[in-house]
Amino acid sequence: MRVIVCIKQILKVGRVHLDDHNNLMRAGVPGMMNPADKQALELALTIKNQHPDTEIVALSMGPADFNQSLHQAMALGADRAVLLSSRAFGGADTLATAKTLVAGIQKLGGADLILFGSQAQDADTGQVGPLVATKLNLPQVTYMTDGTVDQERHLVAHRLVEQAQEEVTVALPAVGTVSAPDTADEYHYPSLHAIRVSMDTPVTVWDETDLKLAPQEVGLKGSPTVVKRVFSPKQVERKHVQLPAAPQQAVNSLLEQLPVGIDLMEGGTHNE
Numbered sequence: 001m002r003v004i005v006c007i008k009q010i011l012k013v014g015r016v017h018l019d020d021h022n023n024l025m026r027a028g029v030p031g032m033m034n035p036a037d038k039q040a041l042e043l044a045l046t047i048k049n050q051h052p053d054t055e056i057v058a059l060s061m062g063p064a065d066f067n068q069s070l071h072q073a074m075a076l077g078a079d080r081a082v083l084l085s086s087r088a089f090g091g092a093d094t095l096a097t098a099k100t101l102v103a104g105i106q107k108l109g110g111a112d113l114i115l116f117g118s119q120a121q122d123a124d125t126g127q128v129g130p131l132v133a134t135k136l137n138l139p140q141v142t143y144m145t146d147g148t149v150d151q152e153r154h155l156v157a158h159r160l161v162e163q164a165q166e167e168v169t170v171a172l173p174a175v176g177t178v179s180a181p182d183t184a185d186e187y188h189y190p191s192l193h194a195i196r197v198s199m200d201t202p203v204t205v206w207d208e209t210d211l212k213l214a215p216q217e218v219g220l221k222g223s224p225t226v227v228k229r230v231f232s233p234k235q236v237e238r239k240h241v242q243l244p245a246a247p248q249q250a251v252n253s254l255l256e257q258l259p260v261g262i263d264l265m266e267g268g269t270h271n272e
């Protein structure tokens with residue numbers, strides 16, 4: 001069985017700057033593996049524990065320094081790593097990112113399970129996993145918290161829904177997007193030996209020629225989405241009014257302050 005884990009390297013929180021075109025400025029800023037992707041890798045490792053014949057491939061699209069997260073993925077237990085990297089891939093929106101990842105997945109010969117983080121902590125659209133599933137015409141389980149693969153090659157997954165957990169079963173091949181836990185305590189840490197071995201293991205690098213993609217299909221040229229403006233929402237000033245303690249006075253005072261005339265004393269009719 002093969003599990004591909006898609007990993008995005010994000011900039012360390014607090015160091016994020018945008019250029020004039022609202023693209024992230026990465027140069028010189030330390031990166032880290034997106035937390036939800038680490039969780040997706042943890043899930044892949046759990047599946048490998050249950051099915052030792054599993055090969056885990058870490059896959060990323062980005063500049064050369066994304067290698068850092070891919071080596072980390074190998075130190076944590078991924079068997080190999082592939083980086084899709086070229087100047088032509090720069091400035092990709094979610095559609096172009098998904099198209100490039102799909103080409104990488106196909107060049108790898110596909111997979112039984114393709115795992116993503118539910119969201120990347122920087123741009124946070126949550127679109128890439130579902131887009132890849134759609135392009136590959138595969139079933140998908142989103143917002144997974146955990147999962148196993150049973151003997152009939154079904155993914156049995158738990159997913160987070162509002163105030164509840166849902167159990168979903170899908171036949172492989174499938175796509176899953178995995179949510180990051182609230183704390184980092186549940187993560188494994190690689191041993192020093194594993195880190196050293198992973199640093200000596202080369203990452204395979206493919207560009208648009210290897211993936212047989214035309215330059216206009218990928219990166220900025222292949223991206224219909226343009227981020228026009230990024231801004232912090234205006235802070236709304238909140239007011240607080242203290243009402244009198246006596247109930248009748250409190251009601252009278254409240255009615256006086258309501259913006260429209262609501263005559264509750266006369267049977268709750270609305271005077272527009």
Ligand SMILES: Cc1cc2nc3c(=O)[nH]c(=O)nc-3n(C[C@H](O)[C@H](O)[C@H](O)COP(=O)(O)OP(=O)(O)OC[C@H]3O[C@@H](n4cnc5c(N)ncnc54)[C@H](O)[C@@H]3O)c2cc1C
Nearest residue numbers: 006007008061093094116117119120123124125126127128
């Ligand atoms: C402030 C800002 C806002 C943006 N808003 C939009 C927008 O609204 N629409 C849009 O199309 N683009 C937007 N972008 C561009 C966006 O950053 C890229 O499209 C990015 O490649 C994927 O989007 P995401 O980070 O939201 O991924 P998400 O869909 O949130 O990521 C989900 C998962 O997909 C996988 N993944 C994502 N990117 C990669 C990668 N490069 N390599 C491997 N795996 C990956 C990871 O497993 C990740 O956890 C924005 C960029 C910025 C800086």
